Amino acid sequence: MEFDNLYSKTELKHIVNNDLFENMLNHAYLLCGQDEVLLNYLAKQFAKHVLCSGGGCGACPTCNKIEKGVHSDVLVYPKDIKKGLVVEDVSEIVEKAYVQPMEAHKKIFILNNFDISTSQAQNKLLKTLEEPPVSSMFILTSTNPSNILNTIKSRSKTVNIPLLDGNQVETFILHNSNLKLREAKLYVSSSQGNLTKALKIVNDSDFIKIKELCFNIALKLNSSGEILRYSSKVIEYKDRVQEILDELSLILLDILYVKSNLPNRVLNTDKINDYNASNFSVKALKLVYGKVLEAQNKLKSNCNINAVVDGFLIGMLEVKHKWK
Ligand SMILES: [Zn+2]
Known part of the structure; x- marks a missing residue:
């Protein structure tokens, strides 16, 4: 299994496929789960799925740019991942949300680890989530949704992301380290299906x-x-x-x-x-x-x-x- 195929095996892809097919793509999605690395990875794949004409082929210029973080219409926040989203980030997001996309049909804001955002930042974003510009959409990720304002949650479509199985974690570790299969297995058995934990122990x-x-x-x-x-x-x-x-x-x-x-x-x-x-x-x-x-x-x-x-x-x- 290629690591890039991970997204295609998820329930998330089905949901996005359906929403795209029915032309009912929500303006905000909240991806919840225990695995931060997986959630942030899936948010990016989600953006590729929506913007790439091949449904997130992984090989075209659009997918490549999103992967490298240089697509002008896919904006990833917070700037400081440890600090979470702050009011200054949201001011920038709101301003950009009302500007037409430059190269795609939609502007996508990926807001990772949204639960560690300050409540002021969450409140400030609320108005934009209530009346979002048609050309903008938001993908929020969270390992602790209880820290997200209910008003934000009620305006987003929540998708729960389960942990991976051992084979998927093994593939991930082999792709992201210099470990041999035998060594990788030691880490896989301790990661309990959690890529975040796997990366932590590999390092x-x-x-x-x-x-x-x-x-x-x-x-x-x-x-x-x-x-x-x-x-x-x-x-x-x-x-x-x-x-x-x-x-x-x-x-x-x-x-x-x-x-x-x-x-x-x-x-x-x-x-x-x-x-x-x-x-x-x-x-x-x-x-x-x-x-x-x-x-x-x-x-x-x-x-x-x-x-x-x-x-x-x-x-x-x-x-x-x-x-x-
Ligand atoms: Zn593509």
């Missing part, structure tokens, strides 16, 4: 070490004499203990699937033999999984990190030996 030099540590805790920690060593390794990543527990819970689930004869649900398939050989029982795995969640809650309520990590490791061993 994280400690990720592989952390993942290896989690495999060792789940598969090799067998005696109380080793607890101190493992706990100090976890504490080396003091700020990332939540993440380590997340990763560990994925591995425990993997082992549970193997022990429950559901190997097709396993994320880290190259570890199936190790999972089979581990001396965890199904009962113990379920209990330890509960202990991971318990430890994560304790961290959220600011309990002492060292105590939480030690307590978790001791508890895990106890359960493992009691329910062999």
Whole structure:
């Protein structure tokens, strides 16, 4: 699967196709989902779909310009993606929205991460969304729509974008990094279908070490004499203990699937033999999984990190030996 085909597999494409076919293209769409990178990518594909005479072919000058961010009628905001849309951005948008498009039949404003916009900026945009110029349309993206004014939401057509499957994330990682397939699979299994997370961990030099540590805790920690060593390794990543527990819970689930004869649900398939050989029982795995969640809650309520990590490791061993 080519990464460019990702859009064509989405419900969004069907919706846009229908709206175009019925000549009922909305003036504003709100793409909601958990994956920021995917949403921002799809917003761009959406713009290509509307403006390219080939329905977003991906190869023509229009598609190329949109891809490179240099199409004069496809304007991407906010200027500072971390800060979100500010009043100055909206003043510029409103002004440009009333100017006729230069090379296409429509002017498209892509407003990424709209939920982090200030409420003043959202309010200022409202009037333009209520009475939009015919030649302009807006594509908003959001991972947290509860931060968007209801008045904005009610004027936009909301499309929910689900997370991707493992194969799609794998293709994305292979296209966007120098990783080989075997390495890429390590990241895919931890990304949980989220491109934003995948990109973050691909660029994280400690990720592989952390993942290896989690495999060792789940598969090799067998005696109380080793607890101190493992706990100090976890504490080396003091700020990332939540993440380590997340990763560990994925591995425990993997082992549970193997022990429950559901190997097709396993994320880290190259570890199936190790999972089979581990001396965890199904009962113990379920209990330890509960202990991971318990430890994560304790961290959220600011309990002492060292105590939480030690307590978790001791508890895990106890359960493992009691329910062999
Ligand atoms: Zn095209």
